[in-house]
Amino acid sequence: MNVKRPTNTHAEPIKAPPAAVAASWGELLSGRNLLPAIALTGGVALHAINVHIVTTILPSVVRDIGGLEYYAWNITLFVVASILGATLTNKLLDVMGPRRTYLLALAVFVLGSILCATATGMFWLLCGRSVQGIGGGLLAALSYALIRIVFVERLWSRVVALVSGMWGLATLLGPAVGGLFAASGEWRLAFWSLLPVALVQALIVSMQLTGKSPVPDKASLEPVRIPFLKISLLMTSVLLVALAGQVKDDAGKVLCITVGVSVGLLLAWLDRRPGVALLPSGAYTLRSPMGKIFACIGLLMIASMSEIFIPYFLQLLHGYSPLQAGYMTAVMAGGWSMASLVSSGRSSRSTARLIFAGPVLMTLALLALLVLLPGDIVPAYQGAWLCIALAGVGLGIGLGWPHLLTGIFKAALPGEENIASAGITTVQLYAMAIGAALAGLTVNAAGLSDPGGEEGARTAAYSLFGFFALAPAAAMVLSYRLSHCTDRSGLGDPDQNDPDS
Template sequence: MASSSSPSLDRSRADPPATAGWGELFSGRNGWRALALTGGVALHAVNVHIVTTVLPSVVREIGGLDWYAWSTTLFVLGSILGAALSVRLLAVLGPRGACLAALAVFSAGSIGCALAPAMPWMLAGRTVQGLGGGLLAALSYGLIQLVFAPRLWPRAVALVSGMWGVATLCGPAVGGLFAQGGHWRWAFWTLLPVAAAQALLVTLQLRPAAGVRHERPASAPRIALPQIALLLASVLVIAASEFGASLPAQAAGVALGLALGIAATRVDRASAVRLLPTGAYSIAAPLGAIYASVALLLIGTTTEIFVPYFLQLLHGHTPLAAGYLTAAMAGGWSVGSLLSSGRGGAGADRMLRAGPVVCTLGLAALAVLLPAPGHLPAGLETLAVALALAAVGLGVGIGWPHLLTRVMSRAPAGEEGLASASITTVQLYGMAVGAAVAGLVANAAGLTQPGGVEGARSAAVWLFASFAIAPALVVLLARRVVSATRADS
């Protein structure tokens, strides 16, 4: 599921004493610059919801049902790499050059998806799309400090983050309408004129003559490539384990993938260029429990990738209706974050504890509702599914602002900036692992063998029931985080 969270700004710089109003952000040159930054995130976010909606139509035409989850897995892996490379790209090419390069990569991936004659081609295109999307998203946040005055930073961050909400409305509509008309390829082609318009806006608004200047550092920033390579390899091995000939072979593949993930943590601890701050790898420590909670919650939400397929095959919904029902999960996340973000103290503690409970109940309800349609009147059943999907997102959203806040408050002195940036890495890694395991569970439960309605029902039961374990574990971790906070107060 596309997240509504964002990398935080560099905390090593002083926070502005006052926040400007929305009117100043949208007025004059600031308004055009804001559009130049938000457009990249909007393009990336809308694409996420478009693909979720059209993917059932894609596999019906070009095949590859057994590779269904790989579309998300490889996209997220590309995003991880793109986000990591964005710092160096910005240093080498400057704001305008970096954004144009990211748009070019994203467009190339979109063309590959639109032309895909078979699933391997589609997966290659999705990987390139993810690389470009990861660059666009990371650059949009990273450029805020270069483009706007400090008093506008909070508004700019909120605006860029809000593009995920806009995508919830636009993405399913674009994907659903083309899929229903039998023209899913045009959903990808439509991204190109939007990318071209964004490139023109970036060219005009981020040029040095427009006041956007960037001093190149003496040397390009170092990147934690060994750790990132191990994380990417761990996800790929877990995903590939679904093709094991037997259950023991699949289990061995998952174990190997997890071992590579552990190796990444060992390398990171000893590295001069780190991904996570000190204390992040001990689940017994509050900071480690928070990072684990972030990853587990994201794993739970990756069940979203199969929802449109189940809704169309088992419930008979059109692609458009299935797309908007699926978007209820992202909508619940956004609403939950907005309603919960103003709470503090005991109220924030309650949100942290209640969130994973709501998420767990939503996934458990989907394990009952999606596999066996017809037990309720059609309208009531659709409403129940929508509420269950929204509950999954709501459970994540109401605790999300307080998890991120505690990352900053628990970060060791001098590592606040690293802790802030690492949230995105943990989030994307959780999504990638979740998508890989979702494909493994669904295929093992019968999605492709025996396939059809019978296989989809079995896959839906096992997928949502097993993934409910992830937020259930967060219930325990949340208690530890809350207890630690109270002990320090």
């Protein structure tokens, strides 16, 4: 299917669905909806568990095979490869259908896990993480791309919340698996443990998803084209920003960042022109609700990537074990999941307040971590305060998350439904990759590896959380404007004065 800009660039205002027709959890988790929901969310659970496992064991990995200066690259390359996997989703669905596409994603993920488990050096591990990322990107994109295909509209926000809830499941399993294996010095077994889970998911998918294309409209008669140039530019933009963290001189850092940002701007300019697009109409302008939503998602995701160094800081500066540090870091994802589940059934009037409250809470939580994590101040019940701050970061994302994503579904113009669904994953992964790259750049520039030790880690913690608190602060402004739009006419009402909305 060619994803092209429709000639009609205006849409009727999208009203929020009446609370009376909102679906219950019972309707989603019973009858014929139950097994498809398990099939759809199981891949996300596998992906999320893997994320928490790797976050927990990374300090042990670098102590074993070295490569502290490439610590953040484990996340950056994983997410960049996930972008590639996510953008291939529509093409694979068109050619292979949902079932075989899902099974391919699981197979690629398993291959990457095996490479990670057998790594003897950082380069080998990074290769494995890249292969894992392609499979993970496919799994994440499929979870969103199939929501509007498999389920009726009134179930969308519930399914989105359930997908987010898989990160809550991961907070229970991921740190436990990673922490126990890291504490015993057998971090490789953490990767091997993912294989039986992938096998069970493959069996469920084989039974529940059909082999037919999920897009039965006229557009499905045309083959899906993949914008390889735009995907390459997107990945190049991230890698250049990440490379700045490895360059020693300031001029080189500035050059890498400048060129990386320029490549990103070039991508945005190309994507607004006629042709196969990565994002739907209105996504590149803040005058449009679609643009505001995507910008909020991007800023919140960038800020969330500060978590990749939290286990390292907790272990080095506060003396926590890998298991303790893993679970404390997972509190962030738990807050995200809990807030998403609780807020998913709220009315449109409450939605406006939740969308604004999220970035406010996240900003305050990151500022609290700025005070607590460097270790200069050790308050009574330090662990409890750290967990509260970490939970606040996740809560700040989850409060408005189901409504932001549902707003994208509803704001999509006719003919752009698929690209809007895929765009969620593309923007989320791109922002995460940029966030990971900026995190690595920030802590390396602040002295994480040079001078290193407690002094370098403490300075890096101050710099990281002070800088990353700016992202949700900017999202506060956008969400305030978006919440006013929601109050007037429902999330997704286009600005009729904006030619690109």
